Amino acid sequence: MKPVAFELFRPRSLEDALGLLGEYGDEAVLLAGGQSLVPMMNMRLVQPAVVVDLNEVVELAFVEAGADGVRVGAMTRHRAVELSPSARERCPVLRDALAHVGFRPIRERGTIGGSIAHADPTAELVAVATGLEALVRLRSVRGERTLPACEFLSGVLTNARQPDELVTEVVFPARSAGAVHAFTEFEASIGDFPLVTVLLLARVSGDGVSSVRLVVGGAGGMPHRLEACEELIATSGLHPQIAPAVGDLARSVVQPRDHDGMSASYRKALVGTLVERTMDDLLRKVGAST
C-alpha cells in the first residue's frame, strides 16, 4: 500500500501546470482531490512517473454563475458547489446530486474536475453532466477546446483528454423556466458507491412537458439516456399513472451484465424500480398527486 517512487510537482498557476503537462505528457498524472487516484497509486494500480498536484492552483477553484449557466472550476470541491447559493439557484440539480457523493469528508476533498475526468460510470457528477449536456473545457499550451460531456466521457474510466491537456472547468447550463428535476440513486450502504443512478429532467409549461431527459447510470457502460422512456413521458405527459410504465420500459431496455456477484436481472429490476421512483419524485415536485 505504498506507491512507486514518483516525481512531484506542485505548480501554483494554471500556466505552470500546463507547462508541466506539455513537458511530461502521458508520463504525468494530475492530482486533484485524490479520492480515487491516491488509493489507486497506493495499490499500485496506477504507477505514474510524475504527479502534478493541482491543489495550489487556486485559480481553478471557483463557481461562477452567468447568463449561460454555471461555470465550475476544475479544482472546486464538491462541498463548495453544494454550499454555493448561485449553484443552488441556477443549477439546483447539480447541488442535489452532489449531496449524494460519499460522506462529507469525501466531498470536502473531491473535486469537480477530478470526478468528471475519472469518468466513473456511477458517479453522480457524470450522470448530471450527461443529462444536462454540460460542457467540459480543456486547456493545453496549444490552446483551448470545449467538448460536450458525452464526448469528453468517452467510456468507462476513460475520457477524451489529450496527455498535455487539463480540464479547467465544467459549464452546466442554467435552469430554464419550468425546468424540473429528480435524482435518485441506490447504494448498498450510505456513502458507498451507488449501484444505479437515475436522473430525470423535464420542462413543464401549462399542461405540457418537453425536453425530457432520462439518464441511467450503472446499467452497463456509461450513464446514458433512455430515449424510449423519454418519448413515453413526453407523449403521455406527467400523469401519475405513467410512472410504473416508464419503469417497466426502462427495465426492459437496459442491458446490464452479471457483474461481481450481482445478477443482470437484479440490476434490471433496480433500474426499473429506481426510474419509477424518480418519476414519482418528479411528479410529487410538480404537484401531480400519485
Next chain:
Amino acid sequence: MTATGGQRFGRHEDARLLSGGGRYLADIIQADALSLRFARSDVGSARLRSVEPPEDLPPGTLVVTGRDPVLEGVEIRHTAFDGAPMPAWPLLPTDRVHYYYQPLAAVLAEDAYVAEDVANQVEVDYEPLPAYLDPHALPTPEQHLHEGFPANCLYRTELSSGDVAQARSAAAISVRGRYRTNRQSASPLETRGCLAVPDADGLVVWSSTQIPFVLRELLARTLGWDRERVTVRAPDLGGGFGVKAHGYPEELLVALLAVREQRPVRWVEDRLENLAASSHARDHAYDLTLHLDADGRFLGLESRVVYDGGAYPIWPQTPARELVQAMSVLPGPYVVEHYESRGVAIATNKCPSGAYRGVGRPSAVFAMERLVDDAAREIGLDPAELRRRNLVTEFPHDTGRGMVYDTGSYAEALERACAAVRYEDVRQEQQAARPSRNPVYRGVGLACFVEQTGHMTIWALPEAGLVKSVDAVRVAADADGTFTVSSGFASMGQGQETTLAQIVAETLGVAADRVRLLCGDTSRDPYALGSISSRTTVICGNTAVAAATKLVGRLRELAAAEFGEDPAGVTYEAGVVTGAPAAAGSRRLDSATLARRYGVTTQAGRRELAETETFAGAATGTYANACHAAVVDVDARTGKVTVDRYVVVEDCGRVINQVILDGQIQGGVAQGIGGALYEELVYEPSGQLRTGTLVDYHLPTAPEIPEVAIEHLFSPGPGPLQAKGAGEAGAIGPMAVIANAVADALAGRGGAAVCEVPLTPGKVWRLLHEPPVVALTLPWRPDMDGVAGGARS
C-alpha cells in the same frame, strides 16, 4: 431482577486515545529498524516451482524465501486441544501454495517503499492448480491439500447427550433446516504488525497482539530459546476481536530475521493483507433437525456442522476449537435433553480461519435461532411463544454435555426484549399493512442465547509449547500515593484501564484516578492468558480484588508493627492505616509512606509495595445470557433491509461500569449487523479473493447502525465481583435476530427461506423474485462420518 449500581463514569483511556495520544505498533520509533514486506501469492492454489529475488536487487535489501537456511526445520506445528494431529503450517512454502496472499518471500530493506518495490518484483514461478473452495464437495486429487488428511478433513468429532433416537421416535413433528454463515473479516481499525528488537540477551517483540504471553511461547519455541529470553510487549491496540489472538507466520519471520540480521525488523500489515491474510471467520454450515412434541416442546436436536477452516490450522486454537464450540452451543438456552452432533473441519484453499468475537457462537446461534423460527412457523406457533415454552428456567442447569449453566434470566430477558421492541405492535402493523406499488415488509425477530464467559481456556498442548499457567494480577502501593494494577493481558480498546482501576479502587477505598493499569508486557507484568474469551474482567477482575485485599492486609500489618499494635486492631480506610483509638490518638500511616519504607524499587525506578494473587475461581467460567430483538423493514423491490430498532436485554451479572458495558454491546451489535447484512469475503472460482478491498468488502458505517436500546438484568456471577463476561455478547445475536426479522417480513410472500447471511439487497431480492428451487443443500460427504476425535485415517 434488574442490574443496578454500575458506575457510569467515562473511560480513563479516552482522553489519551481520542486525542491522538495512543501509542500503537506503528507509532513506536525504532530508527535503525529494517522494513519487512511480504511477496504474496496472487493465486489460491499452485505447485510452486521457484521463488527468486529480482535481478537488480537494490543494495542493502535482502529477499528471504522458503528455502532460506533460517527456515530450515521451522514451521508452525501443533495439535488440536485433544491431541488430534494437525498439518504443519510453513512460514514460507517451498512446494505448494494453499491460499491467495499466502506469503512466499520476505523482503528486508532500509525503507518500506523500497521493500514494497522489491516485493513486487520477486519472481514467482508456479503452476496454478484448481482451487478447492467448497468443503461439501469431495476434492479431486489435485485439490488435496495436506498429506495424511484424506479428503481435506482436518478434524471430525461427535458429541451427544441422552438418546436422540428416543426423541426422534417420540416427536410429533421434526423440522429440518440448513443454514450457512458466510466468511467474514473482523477488520480491526488497526491492522496487525510487529517490531522485533534484538538485544544482548534475547529479543524484544512489540506486537499488536491480544495474547502477549501466549505469543511469547510460540516465538521462543520457533527460535529454540528459553522463554525468558523473549519479551513480548503489546502497545495500545486499535481493536483485536480475536484476529490478534493467533500466532502467524508473519510475526515469526520478523523475529527470526531480526535475530539473524541482528537488526530491528518492523512489519506493519496493510489493509489488503488484513482482508486477505489475517484470519477469516464465520465460514460455517449447519444441517439441523429439531424434534418437537405436540405442544411444541423440544425433545431433541440433531446437528451436522461443517466448518471451513481455510488452508492451515490457526495457531493455537486450530479449527477444532471453533468447531467444538459451535457444536456445543447449538442447543443454547433451551432445555434439550437429547442431542446428537457430528462435525467436521475441512481445509480449503482460503485464508486460515480463526477466532472472531463470539468464536463459533454467532454462527451457531444464527443456525439454531433460525431453526426455532422455522419450526414455529411449521407448527403454527408464534416464535416468541415457542421460545417461551422451551427456555431453561431453573438453575443451575446441567445440559448433560459438560456445561452447567450457573445462573441466568433467560425467560425474563425474552419477555423484556419483546416488550422493549414492541413485539405485539409489529404483529398489528403487519396485519394492517396495505398493498402498495412500493411494498415495505416489516418483520420482527428474536434471538436468545447463552454464552460461556470467563473460562480458563488453557491451550495446554505440549506441541504448541504452551505452559499451563494461571492468570495473576499484581496490585502495588506506590511511593507517590497512587496504586498500580498490572497483568499480562492486552489493552485493545475494551476499557480495562478504567474497569480494572475501578475494581481495585473500590477494593482499596480510593478514588479511581489514583489507580493506573499496566498491561501487555511479559517482562514486567504477571502472567495472563490474554484478552480473549470475555475473560479479563471475570478472571483478572476477581483476582485483582484478591490482590488488592492482600495488599490492604499487608499495609495493615506493616503499620500495626510500626504502631506496636495488633494488626486486628488497626483501621484501614482509603489508603490510610490508623491505629486503634485507645492506644494511638493520631497515629496514622498512609500507603505512600509504607511504600517508601517497605517497598522495593522497580526496573522503571518506582518504589512500590506489591502483592500478587493468582486466579482461584472455577475453570468452567460463568454463563451470561441475552435476548436480542429487532424490527426491520424490507424494501420488496430493491431487497434493501433497514434496521428500524434494535433491543438488547442482557445479563452479565453485576454491572461494573455501564458506560463501558453499553459500549461493548453497541460495538458488538454493529459488527454483528455487518455480518448480517453487508460483509462477505467472496473467492473467485480460481481461488483469488474478489472482495480484497473495502470497496468490495462492505463494512457498515455509522448511518447503517441503529442506536441499540439496552437493558440489564442481574444474575450473580462468581467471585466477589459477581460479574460475567460481556466483551463478545453484542456480536453473537445480530446475525440471528436480523435474519429472523427478515424471515418474518418475508413470511407468506411466496419467497424462499432465509438460510444464510449476509442478507445483501441482491440476495433478499432474489429470495423474493427468483427464489431458488432448493435453498441450500450442504451435502454431508460420506467420509464426514468416522472415528471421533480426529480425522487422521
